[in-house]
Amino acid sequence: MTCVHTGFVVWLTGLPASGKTTTAKALQKKLYSIGLKSEILDGDQVRKAISPELGFSKGDRELHAKRVAYISHLLSRNGIIVIVSLISPLRSFRDYAREIIGNFVEVWVKCSIEECNKRDPKGLYKNAFQGKISNLTGIQDPYEPPFKAEVVIDTEKQSPNECTERIMNCLNKLKYI
């Protein structure tokens, strides 16, 4: 038997290579250090598991984001803390998630396109500039910055630790933890 907290979803949105995965892992570690288990839903991993047939058109991205939102909803309504790491480029995708989930904390993982391009751990920007991929968010496809994010973190100026602290402070303020 284990005791769990009221469920909620921390939804990390941002450009490719903005630092979503790093932030998700750091946040999970921090939550664990105060006795709270969480589940990370990483967009790429969930895609492999349940959306292998989808591409990166607007419609496919939307369908995938809806699936991630639905799964997050099921987990969080059962008392699980969920950390979603998903580009989720359009406001409408995130607003949909906010609506069906309820206990929703939107975090804008902010980073300039120049810095993302410099980091480029998966070689996506390189491939986009060489024309090998045609739908990279931020380059060919739009990214709509959040209007109503509960937290904005700037991974260019703040360390992972500082970013995590900001999110934890917000979760505290909202009485989720």
Next chain:
Amino acid sequence: MTCVHTGFVVWLTGLPASGKTTTAKALQKKLYSIGLKSEILDGDQVRKAISPELGFSKGDRELHAKRVAYISHLLSRNGIIVIVSLISPLRSFRDYAREIIGNFVEVWVKCSIEECNKRDPKGLYKNAFQGKISNLTGIQDPYEPPFKAEVVIDTEKQSPNECTERIMNCLNKLKYI
């Protein structure tokens, strides 16, 4: 804060109209009466939420069953009791679910095709016999009865209460509850 049990998945498989949904609801009620919350994943409902693009070909059914298995896995590994109600007609679908989930209890909801046809709450059999649908499990598409179900219930001969008791006894024996 609520306390939850070790997660596991009760996977109800059987023909359309065999009594899966009725059994799922009765089991959920019974578990609740001993202080255990559970989440029902009903095949039709999950399909509407995350697989609206899928039909009922073998490949589409498989993809859908895999999605349900993945979601069940995420929930159960976080301590949630999951009751799946899904035709899941082929052994390979259920074996896949068993493999990725681990804490897996397969329940064969057994009922003769004649009795299912008589019940037919959704008019599926009627439509199949009139040629309006062409892929009803048990009529046009195959149903493979389980070889290794942990429990077999017979909804023609046993009341919902008796069926639930059988499942509860099995969960007890396997030390899930």
